[in-house]
Amino acid sequence: MASVGFESVRKIYGKTTALRDVDLLVADGEFMVLLGPSGCGKTTLLRCLAGLEQIDGGAVRIGERDVSDLAPRHRNIAMVFQSYAVFPHMKVYDNIAFGLRMRKKPKDEIQRRVREGAELLQLEPFLDRYPGQLSGGQRQRVAVARAIVTDSPVLLMDEPLSNLDALLRLHARAELKRLHGEVKRTTVYVTHDQIEALSMGDRIAVMKDGEIVQVDTPGVIYDRPASVFVGSFIGSPPMNFLRCVARNGTAVGEGFELPGPAGMDGKKLLMGIRPESIRVGEGPLSARVVVVEPLGSHTLLTARVGSELLKIVDSPDSRIRADEEIRLAPEPHKIRWMNAESGMAVQAPS
Amino acid sequence: MNAATAPVRRARSRGFVIDKVLLYGAAGLLALWTLVPIYLIALAAFSERSAISEYPKPLLPTRFSTDTMSFFVNSTGVLSSVRNSIIVALGTIVVALLIGAPAGYALARFRFPGRDSFQLAVLISKMFPIAILSIPLAVTFIGLGLYDTLQGVIIIHSAMVVPFVVIVTAGVFQGVSRELEEAAQTLGTSRIGAFLRVALPLALPGLAAAAIFAFVTSWNEVFAATILTVRNTTLPAQVLASLNSSPLYFRFAGGFFLIIPSVFFIFFMRKYLFNLWGPGR
Numbered sequence: 001m002a003s004v005g006f007e008s009v010r011k012i013y014g015k016t017t018a019l020r021d022v023d024l025l026v027a028d029g030e031f032m033v034l035l036g037p038s039g040c041g042k043t044t045l046l047r048c049l050a051g052l053e054q055i056d057g058g059a060v061r062i063g064e065r066d067v068s069d070l071a072p073r074h075r076n077i078a079m080v081f082q083s084y085a086v087f088p089h090m091k092v093y094d095n096i097a098f099g100l101r102m103r104k105k106p107k108d109e110i111q112r113r114v115r116e117g118a119e120l121l122q123l124e125p126f127l128d129r130y131p132g133q134l135s136g137g138q139r140q141r142v143a144v145a146r147a148i149v150t151d152s153p154v155l156l157m158d159e160p161l162s163n164l165d166a167l168l169r170l171h172a173r174a175e176l177k178r179l180h181g182e183v184k185r186t187t188v189y190v191t192h193d194q195i196e197a198l199s200m201g202d203r204i205a206v207m208k209d210g211e212i213v214q215v216d217t218p219g220v221i222y223d224r225p226a227s228v229f230v231g232s233f234i235g236s237p238p239m240n241f242l243r244c245v246a247r248n249g250t251a252v253g254e255g256f257e258l259p260g261p262a263g264m265d266g267k268k269l270l271m272g273i274r275p276e277s278i279r280v281g282e283g284p285l286s287a288r289v290v291v292v293e294p295l296g297s298h299t300l301l302t303a304r305v306g307s308e309l310l311k312i313v314d315s316p317d318s319r320i321r322a323d324e325e326i327r328l329a330p331e332p333h334k335i336r337w338m339n340a341e342s343g344m345a346v347q348a349p350s
Numbered sequence: 351m352n353a354a355t356a357p358v359r360r361a362r363s364r365g366f367v368i369d370k371v372l373l374y375g376a377a378g379l380l381a382l383w384t385l386v387p388i389y390l391i392a393l394a395a396f397s398e399r400s401a402i403s404e405y406p407k408p409l410l411p412t413r414f415s416t417d418t419m420s421f422f423v424n425s426t427g428v429l430s431s432v433r434n435s436i437i438v439a440l441g442t443i444v445v446a447l448l449i450g451a452p453a454g455y456a457l458a459r460f461r462f463p464g465r466d467s468f469q470l471a472v473l474i475s476k477m478f479p480i481a482i483l484s485i486p487l488a489v490t491f492i493g494l495g496l497y498d499t500l501q502g503v504i505i506i507h508s509a510m511v512v513p514f515v516v517i518v519t520a521g522v523f524q525g526v527s528r529e530l531e532e533a534a535q536t537l538g539t540s541r542i543g544a545f546l547r548v549a550l551p552l553a554l555p556g557l558a559a560a561a562i563f564a565f566v567t568s569w570n571e572v573f574a575a576t577i578l579t580v581r582n583t584t585l586p587a588q589v590l591a592s593l594n595s596s597p598l599y600f601r602f603a604g605g606f607f608l609i610i611p612s613v614f615f616i617f618f619m620r621k622y623l624f625n626l627w628g629p630g631r
Contacts, residue, residue: 052532072535085533089551102538143533150537 002063010057033201078147254306272336283329422603450515458523522556
């Protein structure tokens, strides 16, 4: 099997720098998600790994090999494309067999492996059909089957679920995760959907403007975002940020005062807090409810604290009404302090 | 609610019917526009010689005869010029596609400096009428030893067709997703292998359309063929040469004979065209 390494990878398109010295190590068998808004360079990074783009600096490694200058076919990777890129002029069987034929495998082995792949993705009834006769979800599974039967140790996926409708995407997401559990390939998965990233990734690399801003497990990314950007990009609704100023170990904001980070006196801070980490009832923050949205599993409140809006997740049987004055208590250990000027998290002096 | 939507629906379906009538009416007119002359020519070609000057003309072949046609086919030079025409037309297809299709592919896939001006320059070559070029061409061809050869005619016909082939194939290759070729590459093909195994098969309908155009253009082209050949002439040039000195029925037979191959060629290529533009996609 193989790990994947990016070492100061740089990619330039004319005058724009798509990747600025990206460093990233993906462990053998790991499911790494590249997450970021469109145009952040995540797909470019994946294509550099595939060999579909030439890098302008740095190195790409697969296992022990430096593959920076190798053609895609010599990198021993498999890729699932956003459009699936299933060959429309070949039957499902021939699509799945394509990579094996190119690798000049013996006939009986090809047959056996195509059957296995088709079984793994429940495609057996469709082997004799053309892709045009399949639904979007089935085509997506053909693309995945075609990629995994080659036994390439590294699997690349470029937003493979983004063309599916919402319900199917939910199902396919779980299927892909199950599949990864079974085949244990090193996987690099590109998405702009933070839920996908949180649910599937062993680790997530959050990207912005051609740089990786944080790499960590989904739990840490969610609870301890490294910057305002990460906090507001991940989570739905995103993390709240309230402006305040540090004063003698406390943070003073509009109408509230909380224990804050030490040694930051006079600095402008943002108090980051997830909507579900705010208790309604007693607490140091006073707020006026603006909107109440019952959403079944929970109630989403929008409340005004001073001049800022805050999203709060309350219990589904919440009795709070719009225009009500409420008290709020952010859970102290869930607060993430950010430097308001740099937008970066304040490192707790530990 | 039904009462309210019913008139709307009726109005809509009436509009639909009018659309259909207009569409089929226009299509019918276009079909008549081309089919009536062809039919009349065919009628004359397959009637007895004396029937040519009959008036009023019967619209059905009352005096069917193959005499006229067999006279035409058996007259001197016709068979060999048919053979020449076929060689030239097929040669034009091969040369025009070999030159034009890669250029079209490059236009579709790559962003290179001068791409836009190239696209324009391709069309500029269509600006010069062959009549102006014919004398210098004939002189050059004599110098090159290409005068009165089929290769020479193939070269000229290809030059006439290539711009069209470039533009059509560029559109065709643009229609083949780049991701398909990239997928093939990640699965183990080279860049060229991806083209041959994926892009080319998917582009066949469009290439067929370009081939049809090349064939028909070459088959019908008369001016360059007349100027550049003397004995090794193509059918249109042959017919043109003997037009003035031949009787009316001979001209009808020649006209009919010139139509057939194009009709057949298009007929067999038709399914590829429908793949390209029809509901198949």
